[in-house]
Amino acid sequence: MVERPGSDPPDSHGCPTTPRHPLFATVPDVEWNDWRWQLKHRLNSVEELTSLFHLTPEELEGARSRRFRVDITPYFASIIDPDNPHCPIRRQVIPTVRELQAFEGQDVDSLAEEAHSPVPGLVHRYPDRVLMLVTTQCASYCRYCTRSRIVGDPTAQFSRRDYDQQLEYLARTPAVRDVLLSGGDPLVLPPKILEMLLERLRAIPHIEIIRIGTRVPVFLPQRIDEELIAMLRRFHPLWMNIHFNHAREMTPEVARACARLADAGIPLGAQAVLLAGVNDAPEIIRDLIHTLVRNRIRPYYLYQCDLVAGAGHFRTSVSRGIEIMESLRGHTSGYAVPTYVVDAPGGGGKVPVGPTYMISQGVNKVILRNYEGFITIYDEPNDYIPPRPTTRAADQEAMQAGLAALLDGSISAIKPEGFDSLHRRDQEMPAGGPISA
DSSP states (O other), X not given: OOOOSSOOOOOTTSOOOOOOOGGXXXXXXXXXXXXXXXXXXXXXXXXXXXXXXXXXXXXXXXXHHOSSOOOBOHHHHTTSOSSOTTOHHHHHHSOOGGGGOOOTTOBTTTTOOGGGXXXXXXXXXXXXXXEEEOOSOOSSOOTTOTTTTTTTOTTOOOOHHHHHHHHHHHHTOXXXXXEEEESSOGGGSOHHHHHHHHHHHHTSTTOOEEEEEEOHHHHOGGGOOHHHHHHHGGGOSEEEEEEOOOGGGOOHHHHHHHHHHHHTTOOEEEEEEEOTTTTOSHHHHHHHHHHHHHTTOEEEEEEEOOOBTTOXXXXXXXXXXXXXXXXXXXXXXXXXXXXXXXXXXXXXXXXXXXXXXXXXXXXXXEEEEOTTSOEEEEEOOSSOOOSSOOOOXXXXXXXXXXXXXXXXXXXXXXXXXXXHHHHOGGGGOOTTOSOOO
């Protein structure tokens, strides 16, 4: 957070507030605290950005390129350091010319979501759960967005017909028990639309859990008002996963917004993306997860940055992520340690990776190490009979041959038998792609 002289006084309830950028000093509190005002006055032009921040030549060129939509709420702009281009908050939302640089492995749809979409906006990759994209709009736009191919495009929106097709698919697919609403950001939807979607999902008997993936509490904490809370608490069991990347994002306003959600009985999780120059250091991630836990938010995922076009300058090595995970295990509470995952290119889903604590395995013995380097042996039972064989020798031989082909570049993925047919859920997709205008 940027420290400025003459910071705002506490609000009318005596609660601390984030110092505003001087440009917004005269905005009445009633407007500043109105989430609709915040959305209406988002910053997006080069002129607006230069009026708040001292942009570098790289940032100026990036802002003029318009490769991916720029929108920053006045609230979030106020926690950006206007003079420091290395500010971790600033790097997440201010474009740079580096977004135009291609890199090896990049893709427009790096997670192959459209290949797993049986109807527009519904991604069915895992057997019992689906990702339901309900909007392409966000409160502000992260520069490393996985869905930059559609997110922020004002001409690509989901229609009532799209919602009907999504809900009809869910109603006739009893294997689905868990639905994650995402986008875009579901919490920027008109309240009545969001309420309608939650009501219709709750009317499907086999859907047990509804989750909302959002960054609104961080970008627009004013949106988490009593009206929204009263509506959400009608649809339990309802879970929420909030996107945090840095402890500085936990301002007094964000802390109060998260407290309202937790007090309403909504379990809160958090996901972060490992970003070069933003949070790629053990002490930064440790500070973040401790901040989250203090605010009743459980760290859930730490993502390796996806291979999405425009995000190459944010990518770190996987070994750096493993090093950070190694710094957490044993040095903080177990429930505060997120799962580090690579969302596999080509639609393979989330693959957890991390330090290796099993050093060796022999006949009925396993050699283990702990976070300190203490090494011990664990004796396994010698009379245990597994329910069924897990891997045949022929499968192992084929796997080794496949790994060699991966390493020499002959192939890009190894797919289990029947993988493509199982995941070809796009056969019902109408012509024209996954988005209806």
